[in-house]
Amino acid sequence: MEKVEWHDVQGLVLSGYPQLPFSAYVPWRLREGEGAAARTWLRSLAGQLMRAGPNDTDDDTPTDGAEDGRAGPHIRRLKGGGGEVVREAVNIAFTASGLRAFCGTGGIAPFSLEFVEGMAPARDGAGRPSRRTNVLGDLGQSSPANWEWGGWGGNDAIDGLLMLFAPDATGLEALLARQLAAMAPVAVPLVAPDSGGPLVLPGRVFDDRTEHFGYRDGISQPIIEGSPKAHRHRDDAEARRVHFVKPGEFLFGYRNERRVRSGTDDLRRNGSYLVLRQLEQDVAAFSDFVARAAAALPDDEPDASKREWIAARLVGRCPDGRPLAAPADGTTAGDSEAAPEQDNDFLYYYNDRFGLRCPIGAHIRRANPRDTKGPDPDTALQLSKMHRLIRRGRMYGERFDPARPEDGGRRGILFMAFNADIAGQFEMIQHSWLNSRHFGDLHVGTDPIGHFADDDDAVVIQNRPVNIVVPRPKPFVRVRGGAYFFLPGIDAVRRLAG
Template identity: 30%
Template sequence: MSEVNLDDIQGLLRFGFKHHTEAVILLLRVKDPAAARRWLSEVEVTSAVTIQPVPPTALQIALTRAGMDALGVSSDAVGGFSEEFLEGMAGDANRTRRLGDVGESAPERWDWGGREREPHVAVLLYAMPGHLTGLQSGIESACAAGFDVVYRLSTTDMGGVEPFGFADGLSQPQIDWERAIPVADQEERAYRNLSCLGEFVLGYPNEYGLYTPRPVLDASRDPQELLPRAEDSPNSADLGRNGTYLVIRQLRQDVRGFWQVLNSRAGGVDVEREWLASQLVGRTRSGESIAVERPTTAVASASAKGGAPAPDPNDFTFESDPSGHRCPIGAHIRRTNPRTADLPTGGAGLLSRLIRTLGLNPDARARDLAASTRFHRVLRRGREYGVQVTPEAALRLPAPVDTGLHFMCLNANIQRQFEFVQSAWIMSAHFNGLHNESDPLLGNRTPGSGGLRCDYFSLPAADGPTRRLENLPQFVTVAGGAYFFLPGIRALRWLAAE
């Protein structure tokens, strides 16, 4: 087993650059391939080695398939990337439909991205307060000979909350940088938050104990040994190793609509409105999981005495709340991470296991429909943009404000990770025994094929029938997006030299 060369991995895979509260994403198109390659071969990219001491600025680079073509990367190298990356986020009508990019969110309406306006390169700039303007102007002039800046995705530091007002960035998969998880396809009986390195970095074994397909080239294509060698094929040059895929989607949020609609459903009662909002997300605005029955008085009195550690916001599963009485089955965090193991829960005995494996346990059948979570994790790196308004101010807004999330996530397999979560868990009108409802925060409410409605939201109750909200409007619209490859740093230099 070879060691992990953090100096070849872009920092975003290890760090969220949280101290870098200023950020912008520059979307570039190649105008002079030779000059563009020159800049890419020299530009200083922040690696994953350390974030201490915090550098004043950081820079990350990612490329689309169109970008590789425009730079003149040979087609056999490009052809080794995954099908969805090669086709692009909006490159296929079926994919567009599955991702929920229809109606208001259709690619034809996007501000950037889509077939005609696909960016070639994304330059992600992060800076400590006061350092962004200088960094951005320096980079824009340095790359001007090779590139046109076609779009600038600006960001707003909202102090750890997303535009609807909820604490964000709380739950993340923990990556097995030490490679402690055995390389084997073995059944996991319990949910674990630790993910195999290969789920997020190409060139290492994934949760199946396999190497995710990636471009691996004959060593003759890399005579200067710019590229690392492939762990599973030591005589080949691994263009994928230490890289990953970056998904960027600009998600416009209707903050005014969100709070005004919830307020009217709550009959104008503040406590009811907050409760409803927390049911949609699965967490309170301050980030507490509503699936957990917390001994709040004990926690409060312990922390009043000083020193009691705050409870881990991620130390829970939904096992003790199978019917969704505390946290609705369809809540955003329960859809995007059902925290399931490979089998539905049950006893440890052989018979119980057989019954569960064969799907004969009627209680488990509905829950069985949510796939094992460990194959569908994403590492979120999004940034907020636009005008921040409090929920209270949103109730009084006469007109919408322009705000939202530049959703970004990293994953080694876009189809099995981002696309699966987005289509099967967020957008599908059928999820885990629910029907006619998609994600209450993100769902596109355009009826599906055959006029299938997806604008309900079920609130199961322990002491009565399930309450169902109806006619939930759409709160999030897609305004742009693309799939990128975030290469290892040696792979970036190889692509620039090709």
């Protein structure tokens, strides 16, 4: 097992900072002619970045990181004015143009075409969208033409992303003010289309850790070999089999599942590609669809139970996070008393091959097919590890109030994912699994809670004696913005600063 240089990896790779539930994401662009000052700013910022591990390369003792929800010792603690302890975290990422500004065109030569072109390449001379836009399914309302940032509307000149985390709103406001003041001479945030002020994307982790559709989020995450969590689960054979993934799938400089190592001696070492997409959720439309689908079911169940039954089969989990598919020990899904994050070692092939518990087209089954996409279950499980993502998404907007379905509020997910191969991980999952109407030998339907849908899209729920097929008139999610970034190692940030 390779030893990862966690002291040089930015902390967000290893931890979602759940103990810092308030966050702000600031996409920025550099001012022209401020190269020397920009390097000074970046050099200062490098010393503030949250690390994934202690700054001691000789320490072999694993530490309890926060990747599983617990505060770890490498969360920076700063003294506030009143002597109280204030916890906060700062991380930074760059687009291809931002890296080019600091290291020149030659410096970004090793980076992938997907990263260099960006998430929303310009349309051709005839106004047709790029191949990448089609691959991602960013069409119709989710077209980059309709994005508020990062798309084709003029708010797309992005050089980097500043990510800030704090334990409460007051702490976040102070942290944001300090960081904006420090960057003001050399970089400016994008412009918010609604207010004309700085574009700051707020993020939250709600107390119950659910997203706006009402389902607990972020349960199933890969366990990186060589991480503190891997050390804690080293004696759990099933967890190792199902969840352990080699660090090279997420970090450059280490072997991936193909036993290939890249980025060992350039700026990519200890860094990762970061995918950021602002996904707006239409909770009222989702609730209405669930209610109409439930009304079509037999009358031997209460309406509330039927709505929960339908919604769970769109997601693949119950609202509290329990998986519909049977866990690996063979107990019936939902009967286990284990916490959702402890009830995650399930596989599909032997326990639910035909989707009678968790529909084949359910969201979590499409996003991570586990042992079903290959010539045999063992090979399929190994192949699926080549397409895993580390997700660090957060909610934005206020909770939906059913008593005020027309409140006009904006809410959704700031989807964030780390991977070392944008084409083979994020884009492949999006195109070949989530957006595909032929996933798992289906012939209709796409991801039930995704942003892409065919004209005749439908949700198929495997059932006996016949399947349940419910037309889906439109997606409940639309893309509002997005970009591809690179999150460098801390040493690489210092090298960029010169």
